[in-house]
Structures are given as C-alpha cells and as structure tokens.
Amino acid sequence: MSEITCKGITKSFGGFQVHRELDLEVPDGAVVTVLGESGSGKTTLLRMIAGFERPDSGTITIDGQVVDSADHFAPPERRRIGYVAQEGNLFPHLTIAKNIGFGLPRRERRTGRVEELLDLVGLAGLAKRYPHELSGGQQQRVALARALAPRPSVILLDEPFSSLDAGLRASLRFDVMRILREQRATTVFVTHDQQEALSVADLAGIINGGQIRQFATPETLYSRPANPDIARFLGEANIVPGTASADAVDTAFGQLPLVDGNTAPAGPAVVLIRPEQVRIQPHNGKPCQPGQATGRVLHREFYGHDCIVLVGTADEEHPLRVRCPGRSPVQVGDTVLMSAQGDVIAWQSPAGDQAPPAQVADAAVVSLREAS
C-alpha cells in the first residue's frame, strides 16, 4: 500500500545533467517499468527513490510522506524499500539464511520467516551456503528474498536479470513477477530490454533526455507511441510518409483510418505502420488494386514462429519490414503485393514530406533476436 511520487527531479553528476525536471507517479500496488537506453539515468532514479543518492532539486514522496526534498531527507534505513541490484550485492561473509534474515528484527529471524522466503524463491535447503557457492540465478533469487523479508511496501528492481542468460532470465522473471504480484508490493523495475519492460508491467515509462517521455500501459505505448522515436524504441516500426486529413491519412497503401483521438494536423505527416499490420501476397501478374502497393522481397529473416521480410518498394528508398507467418512461401526476389490493416497513428512531418531513415528499426531487430 504505497504510491511513489517524484516531482521535478533534477540531478547532475560533475556537470553532466542526468535528470531534468523529471516527474513520475507510481500508483499503489502497481508494477511499473522504466525503460531507457544505458546512461539514461534509470539506475540513478531508483537510487534516489531508495535514498542512496540525493537529487539536486525536486521532491520524492512515498505513501504521502516526503522522503526527499529541499529540507527533508529520510535515510535509506527508514524508507522500508526493498532494493534488488543488478549484481545482487549479497553480503559475501554471511550465509544465505543470514543474508535473508539481515533486515529482520532479531526475534523475527527464528520465527520461520527466513525458511518461508527460501521456499518462496525455491531455494529451500541452501540456507547454510555462502553466496559464492551459488549460481547467478540463485544469487538473484536470494537478493529478492532478502529484499522481501522485512515486508517492504515498495520494491525497486534495477535490471535484476540482465546478467543472466536468456533462458534463465525468462523463467526467473516469470517467478519473480508472480511472487511480487502475490506480495502486492508497489514495484519499480528499470530495464533497457523493451520486451522485458512491456511483458511484466502494468504501466511503463520511457525515460530519455532526463525526463519521462511517455507513461502509459504497455498496449498504449506500443500502439499509440507519443512520437516516432518511442515507436522505434518499442518494437519494430515502419515510419512512412503520408498526408493527414481529419480522421484518416493517405499513404502508399491508400487511405488508412487514424486511431481514436489522434490529432495530427492536416498536411504532410509521418505514419507508423507496425510490421504485423502489413499483409503481403504473391503478385502473380494481378493488377494492383486500390490500397495495394507492389514491392520486391530483398531479405528474409526466419524466427520459427514468424519471419520478417524486407520489401523494397519502387517509389521509396526505405524498405518496409513485414511480419509474416513462419511458413509463408515468400522468397527473396519475389514481387509481392502489400496492403495495410487496422488503425494507424500519424504525427506531423518533422521536415517536409521526407520519411525518416529506418536504421533504428534495425536495432530493434537485434534486440528481438537476443531475446528469442
């Protein structure tokens, strides 16, 4: 039962400004992820909430209590926050049981709470081991158990799975999120992995340039990103030129409806079309219908469950990324017909009618590969 509010947080390190008037509101009991590239100040934000760092200005409130402002500061030990760092930070000189019991009052250490937590994280029987005798995944489980032991109302997770390999990461993430939801703790989870951020969160914030750029449900972030940069950062994106009117936009795929509430001003626009919104079929010499465009397959990346096809179009230099079923018969060199499905979102074109380059979309493919 705790909400966290960060208001007007500014922080710099030696002349480099990390946060600029950053605002964040984490509702009580929610799992919130903060997503950003490395160096965007995610960890510093968590460390300020935990009380390890102090902002240069701004106010942090937990459960209505001011914990950091110009004239108030609650030290970390008074904040009742569980903090799990990337490296785990287990005490190397203490056994697993003593690590977990560290934050408990003396009389509570023998009441079975430690064993209960060992069970919870699936490490019963390892109580007497030392941290260096455990694997990386086990160490992270202990770090979580240690943070949960004093029943904190807030849990902060700082890329807790990033040092683990992909398979272990997925299963441990599943376990940890189940445990956190059972405990109903307010959770802030920072990561640079967009899949991780989208899959675990109730709400996710995109941090960039020292501010939270968009804060919404994962579904909203994906389908209605606030700007093309966020669109590219979250998943794969085709940004194509178009001309916006009241509730639709004209593109190479004909006129596409805009999502509700999208208010791109009439005129030149850029349009987000996700790869799964594009359908392709073999050309076979059929004439091009209205709402269809032709192109040639340049490249095909096979992922098993589906594949990404790069289609070069005649009138445009940037190829489109199209998601097809894994068994799609399309081959490199084929000429295909493309059409777009569903609502799209459009923004005012930043510089005339030129579509922005597509290299950010390639970066998204890389992270997708790593995760799968």
Added chain:
Amino acid sequence: MAGVDTPTLERRADHPANGVARPAALRRLVSKRRRRFPWLLGPMSLIVVLALLSPLALIVIQSVQAGWSQIWPALDRAFVVTLLWNTVRLAILVTVLSAVLGTGAAWLTERTALPGRRAWSVLLIVPLVVPDFVLSWAWSSIFPSVQGYFGATLVMTLHLYPLVYLPMTAAFRAADPGQEEAARSLGLSRWAVWLRISVRQARSVLLGGCLLVSLSLMAYYGAFENLHYQTFTTAIFGELQTQFNPAGAAALSLVLVILSLLVLGGETAFRERGRLQRSGPMAQRAQQPIPLRLRTRLAAVAGVALLAGLALGFPVAIVCYWMAAGVSSALPDAVGLGSAVGYTALYSLMAALAATVLALPVSLLAVRHQRRWSTALERSTFLTQAIPGVVIGLTLVFLASRYLGFLYQSPELLVASYAIMFFPLGLVAVTSSVVRASPRLEEAGRSLGRKPWAVRLTVTLPLLAPGLAAAFCFVFLSAATELTATLMLVPTGVQTLATQFWAYAEQGVSFGAAAPYAAAMILMSAVPAYLLGHWFDRSSARGSGSSVMEALS
C-alpha cells in the same frame, strides 16, 4: 494520490520514514545536496601522512642545522664513493638473482605439476621470517669465508628472494590461461609463451618485487656488519658510535635517502609506462598444471629443495646446533630470555596496532573518496619505504634529543619508529580489503532497515577484518625482527630479542648464548607469517570472500 500534507502516521508509527514526523532529528540528516567533503577522514589522513613524512623533513632540518661546512667533509671522501659502489653493485646483483629465483620458483610451484607444490610454496615463503642478521650469523659462524661481496650476495639473495616469489605466485595464479592458449595457437613455443605472455604480463608485479628487494637491501645493517661488508648503514652506525659524529651520520643518511628515492622514482616511472590492461572480472577457466617430464621434474624438485634448504633449513639447523652445543659458553644474561620475549612482543604488538589503525582512514579515504588530492595523500606514504630504519632511528633520536626530551629512550618512540617504517605494509593489506567492502553492500544493508552504525559493524567491519588482521600480522612480523632502529631507540635497561641476540652475536664467540634468542625470534614471527600465508593463499584465489574470514576469525 494522497497529499503530502496528510501523512498516515498511525499505520507506520513504528517506522518513521517520514520527514514530517521528526523534523528535528531529520534536519540534522539533511545535508547540502552535494557530494560531501570527508570531514573526518580527510584531516585524520592528513595528520597521519604528515607524521609519516616527518623523518624526511627532520633529516633535511638536521643537515641544514649542521651546516654545509660540517656536511661537506663527510661527503667529500673516497669513502663515500666506495660506499656507493658497494651498495649499488650489491643491489643490482641481488635484485637480479632474486628476480630469477623468485620468478622461477613461483612458476614451478604455481603452474607446473611439481610434486608437493603446496608444501613447497609454504617452505619457500617462510625464509622471510629468518631475520637477515640471523641468517648471516648462521652462515658466518660455520663458514667464516662467507663474507665480503660474495657473502653479502649469498645471504641477501637467500633472505630477499621471497619478496619476488610472493607477489609472483599471486600474479601467476591470477593469469588467464586463455591468453596463454591464444599465444600458443598463434605459433609461439611454450618457452616463448612463458617469457612473452606470462612473465611479460606480470612485469609490473616483478618490478614491484625488485623494488622491495633493493630498498630492503639498502636498509639492512646487521647482516653487513656480520659479513664485514661496508654499506651506508654500517658507515652511519660507525660515524655515530665510534666517531661520535652526528653530522657525518646525517650527511651519509641524506645520500642513502636520495639513493632510495632514485630507486623508488625509477620504478614508478617504469611501472607507469608498462601498465597493463587488466582483464575483465568475467569468470575464467581454471588453470591446468603443466606436466613435467621425469628428468625435468627431478631437476625442479632438486632446485626448489636446494633453495628452501639454503634459505630456511640451513639457518634453522645452525640455530638448533648452537643451542645444543654451546649452552656452556653462555655469558651471564644481561636480561633473561623471558623478558626479551615479553618486550619484543609488547613493542611489536603496539606497533602493529598503531600502524593498522592509522592505515584505515588513509585507505578508506583513498578508496571511497577518490579525488586527486586523496590519491596523492595515499601515494605519498610510500615514500617512507625509501627511508631506511637507520635514518628513521637517527631522525627520531635527533627529534627527541633536540625538541622532545621527555621522549628520549621511551618505548613510545620505538613503537612510533616501527609504525612509521612498516606503515606501507599495513596500508597495502588494509586497502586490499577496503576495496572489497563495497559501499553498495552498505547501501543494501541500510535499505534493509539497519542503522548506519549497525551496518558498519555487521557488514563493513567483517569484510575489512581479513585485511586488518593481515596488516597487523605484517607489521608485527616485521617489528619483531627489526634490529637497526631498535638498536638506536631501545629504552635504557631493556633488551629485545633482536638487540640481545646482537649483543651476543656481535662479539663473535658466544654463539650458544645467541642461539635461543634467534630461535625465539623465528618462532615468534612464524605464527603471523603462517596466518599471512593462509590469508594470501585465500585472497588470491578467485571468488572466495567468506573463506578468508574463516581463516582469520
């Protein structure tokens, strides 16, 4: 969103995470939101460093007060040239021999399948606990021909090679076998890999060892007196005791300190250029010992056995021999063995305690508040390595006789001289632990609700304990076997093991009477040396924080 002005105090009354609840207490915690200046550690460290460097200042004052007319005659002699030549040629030869023996032995015991290599690695370190003047006495009492340049080279090499051996074993152990494999796959022979990868990567470690060898050698007095080999230290003692010429002694000290500073500076310059990129903290594959063919194996065992035998077996045997043979020739005891043991233990204990306690703030400051000035402060303490014991003794005598008469011949002054001399040893050991006790762990502890002092007690202190214990052992061991400064500063009517041994041994006839004191010294320093070896073994092995604790707690 609950307003800031409606704190839910009743529910969290036991947990004042609330600035509103305790404004008075919290206001004290509110600091400027900047990185804080280390108000406690900074000045403390500054005082410690100033005290450490005071001998350097004192020797300059002393020389200036004596005046140029006094100093020049002392220096303007063929004698000084002889001393320089003696010191330099001995330093070069002994350093080279120690480097070769230490590196070779370290390689054999660390990286090859030498039979019984764990045992050998202990036996090869232990000679460090046999004081230089005991080793030289053992040799010259049996072989009177062991003297002069040859004798000094033999004894100094046997005494000092562990200073190369010890760090080199750690370097070889930490080496990444993957790099050696890469070099071999690129077509280098095993011998070429050894020279161009293994030793090359350990070059700065080797240089550090060589630096210690040459600095220690320049500081020794007893062994050279025994072996009739003239160096600066024996000459300084001569000026003081037979010529009664403090100005001459000061002048020679100045030359000796300058020589030591040159060595220190040369090593630093070389090390900076040769600095290696450290490989990442990623897990390495375990090293496989290199198999030895039968003949190589026999030769290796013979070599290691000979080295350990000459450096350790021989002096221990001689001490036992004289104890058994020469009891009847004992002169009447000036002070009993018991009293000498007691005073040695007391002074060494105090010195070890002082050096360890003083090293802690300097180390914490340098590691946790890394700025240019704090690093410079830490580094400057290593200058004391270049000040030989005889010079520290001399300056403290000067200080006491001139300015602080009440300290003259007091135990405090002797303990202070030990603490100054061996401070760098303590600092190195303490720092090795301070680096491990990450502030992140303290943060984790506080975030779990424990108060800062409780976290320091339950997290930081246990993590520092091995380093503190090692520093204590290092200094204790060194102080218990120190002769040069002890001879100058020992309180009237008191004899330590070293001075009493020296009183007998110097006369050259009462070997039997001297032997028990030598035996006591060796035994007394063997315990901390064993603990140190244990600590060193564990701390250089990868990924074991807790086992170091178990070893020393």
